[in-house]
Amino acid sequence: MIVDVNFVGLIIASIMASAVPLILASCGELITERSGVLNLGVEGMMIIGAISGFALMTVTGSLIIAVFGAMLAGVLISTIFAFLTQTLITNHVATGLALTIFGIGISAMIGKNFVGIPGKEFPVLFEGLKDTIPLLSPILFGHSIVFYFAFALPFITSYFLKKTKIGLIVRAVGDSPESASNQGINVRFVRYACILYGGAMCGLAGAYLSMIYTPQWIENMTGGRGWIALALVVFSTWNPIKILIGAMIFGGLTIIQFHMQAIGVRIPVQFLTALPYIVTIIVLVVISRDSRKIRLSTPSSLGKSFHKDN
């Protein structure tokens, strides 16, 4: 059997494309969690980003406004979460759940008028180079700018956390808010900033889904990706580079589904669709089994409220 190398390249490229929203949302949530905040509202922020991006694109016709608008929408909705958890010191888990329920409701409400409207074509970069190198060309060239940004993001995030002063401050706030506070760091401000940044990345992840990956608005179109992104952060043991690996595995599972159906493997379609969720559980079990390793890499104050008495 002769395998067309370009076909292999295309499959890898499609796996990478389906990994993009997971990478964006996970890297955003990773920064939030590194500052000690557990935001379970990823799914809600993503879906808000998806509808905002699509709606702005349809109404204004501008892709730039749409992409940045979606990020801004993510920031705005995460502000609710930040205000509640940081200023009013509410429980992170419950507030995050409320954010997801609220986000799905609001997005469906806004999205009612945008169902069935076709999306716009999103410009791709380096299209002229598509046929130059076998195997690598489809992987490297002809993707949207968001795609390239997503694959750079884990490295940027890693550099930010390890090498920059602000990154160090974020880690200090997450690992020991008391000492950070004693050093004169405004813990609440840092956490606010990290939550809003996470919101922006989730908004972008949603916009990628509704504007680039499947350019249309479908209710609930994030389909649990926000929760998988949350699981990926645990999977990565809070290391951005490992998010890349995890997201590729899950992207692969999604793509395999389509190809197994296409070549006529007689497995019920529902089983294949369930595969990413089941694999997530298995992976979580494998990762978490070593409780010492998890304890070493988890931000020590994750999910715990910090309140400084004035």
Next chain:
Amino acid sequence: MIKIVKRDQPSKAIFFFTPVLAIFLTLIAGGIIFYILGFKPFEALKFFFIVPIADKYGFSELLLKATPLCLIAIGLSFCFKSNNWNIGAEGQLTFGAIVSGGVALLFYDQEGFYILPIVILAGAIGGMIYASIPAILKTYFNTNEILVSLMLVYVSKLILDYLVVGPWSNPEGFNFPETRQFSDSARLPLLFEGLRIHAGIFLALAAVVISWFVFYKTYLGFQMKVSGFSLKTAKYAGYKGKKMIILVFLISGACAGLAGVGEITGPIGQLHREVSPDYGFTAIIVAFLGRLHPVGIIFASLVVAITYLGAETAQIFMQIPKYTGQVFQGMILFFLLASDYLLFFKFKFIGSKK
């Protein structure tokens, strides 16, 4: 000048007052949202919260929707009280419905008094089996129960989908994604002629009474309370943490499974793709709004059930999108959590004169 001062002790009066405040704030915010969407706020709120329950039929529908919410929320309160974040009740409900539905289908052409109890028991067991997965993984493999229980929701819905499309689909059903109708013996009896409210409400009421007894009159309830406040204290006191985690998950799974039975043997009467309009998720809000207190949960389930009915009514009469219901549910939880601030802090008015 206003100064914010920390209370010495959380205020008990405010503990039960804030849910009412949260509902009130939700109504105001809801009115504003309706106004932004271009509807008359008062008329919209009337169609949302008053019209649906203005007659006998509406009231029966209210109880019909409140029953599963109350039942699931009671179960969840066992978990939440003891610091276990089971957010996959929707999956436990679905799996309970699958198991009990499967048993009901075995008896589809038979009648007999013994069928219904077996079907109900099967549902509770199904919910327990499904809830035991995150519980066992949490206790023995240290796995995060939030993510596992949630992932299992998606899996359960896909299992149900597979069954009703494939092996369990009605052979005389023209390939519709649904099973045969259950026999009358497998259906929960209706309470009144012409209304849909069924005997499942007694399951919910029984759960309320039993949970009240367990919470406030037993050693187990005390242990749960202590673990909820501080896991370290619980460990120090020598409570068997692992056993309790599994127990509370089983209880809450059983409740969710029973809610699933109530749906398929009550109003639905067969299995199809959508056995629950996200009751399992909404019940999380009910549990919090009811302050994890059995009596509070009864009231909370009635309030939240209105958002289901109101969304339907408002859509029919005013073309308000039905998702407004979910938006209201999210807002209730936001406002409730926010008003908890008053539990721990108070505003002190300080005169400008010294």
